[in-house]
Amino acid sequence: KDADLINAITTIISDSIYLRYIKKTITHEVITALKKDFNISNAIVEAKSIADLFTTKCDNESKVSHHLDHLTNLREAIAHTAEDISDRQFIDAIISTIPKQLSELASNLKRSYELHKQLNNLSDSAKKELTVSELITYIRSESAGKTKSTESSNYTSNHQNNNNRSSGN
Structure with a gap:
């Protein structure tokens, strides 16, 4: 399931951003890194x-x-x-x-x-x-x-x- 979620996330971000997170294998790690790097949580809220x-x-x-x-x-x-x-x-x-x-x-x-x-x-x-x-x-x-x-x-x-x-x- 984690692989499916990571795949879903990576399909909506650009390749240049994806390359930063390619080594992440757990969804939570990807989301946490995205939040940290792009302040996504505030934008989403x-x-x-x-x-x-x-x-x-x-x-x-x-x-x-x-x-x-x-x-x-x-x-x-x-x-x-x-x-x-x-x-x-x-x-x-x-x-x-x-x-x-x-x-x-x-x-x-x-x-x-x-x-x-x-x-x-x-x-x-x-x-x-x-x-x-x-x-x-x-x-x-x-x-x-x-x-x-x-x-x-x-x-x-x-x-x-x-x-x-x-x-x-």
């Missing part, structure tokens, strides 16, 4: 973090706050590397990974800021950009409101069902 930022989905509105915390932590981890994610990119990542209803509301908020900015360009007024913190606060607020209304309707439904059972006796 960075690439994975950026990919996760745009692909980690949250479909459950009750878990949106946790999801937003996770995205913020990913962005901070990426910022500690050489890569920087702009506010605009981060806002797009947030909107694309939250539940559909919240995504639509957040997109509308973003569009209203963009429209406001365009109108202000015509009148030379101060430009107002949507900030990450404003978007996150808005999404948390909307999510909390939806969660409370869902809990309230569940309570009402359960309470009515219990009353119907009681009156049936």
